[in-house]
Each structure stands twice: as C-alpha cells, then as structure tokens.
Amino acid sequence: MSVKNNSTGVVDSSVKDTALILKLTAPYHFAVTGDTATIHAGSKGNFGYDGNFMRFLDSTYKAGPQAKRHLVGDYQYYYNGTLLQLQRVNSSLDTVLRYDFNKTSN
Numbered sequence: 001m002s003v004k005n006n007s008t009g010v011v012d013s014s015v016k017d018t019a020l021i022l023k024l025t026a027p028y029h030f031a032v033t034g035d036t037a038t039i040h041a042g043s044k045g046n047f048g049y050d051g052n053f054m055r056f057l058d059s060t061y062k063a064g065p066q067a068k069r070h071l072v073g074d075y076q077y078y079y080n081g082t083l084l085q086l087q088r089v090n091s092s093l094d095t096v097l098r099y100d101f102n103k104t105s106n
Helices: none
Strands: 002-004 011-014 020-025 029-034 043-049 053-058 073-079 083-089 095-102
Antiparallel strands (some): 002 011, 002 095, 020 029, 053 073, 083 095
C-alpha cells in the first residue's frame, strides 16, 4: 500500500509484505496464505474478472474496522503470464493498494 502526500503529490509511505501467496483455483475460488500474522489476513472466497478488473468476495471479511487487510472488492489488474498486479485507489485518490504476485506454478 502506498500513501500520497496531498500537498506534494509524492508517495511518502508504503508497506511491503513479500510473503503472501495468492492461489486461484477453478471454478473461480481464491485463497491468500503465507505470512498472514501481522499485515494481511488470510482470505478466501470467490473471484471473477473481465478485461480490466478482478473482483474478490472474501468470505472471511466482516464489515467495519479491520485489524488486518483483506483481499476484497474490485481491483484493476495486469497479468503478463508471470506477474499478476492488482491495484485499487481509494475514493479520495490519496492511497493506492497494490499487490504484485509472481507465478510459481500452473
């Protein structure tokens, strides 16, 4: 996640968690595993996609304040066969949440 300074327009903070694993399985199921102890929650549920967006419906997500991030909602995506990039910008356009997942198997 990156946060943009509204005065300067420059990204001034970011959080990086390199130990997350995203598994996409048929028919349209997903799971986030790996290091889910501090920053990101383990997530699982259904997903869908079109030419521009992926939507994640996390069955572990409950409405309200969260102690950890969940993979839930709509994300723009880019996939080149090796890298899956998911990105979402908040409504005030000052925070970008981006995931970069590298393909490890078929």
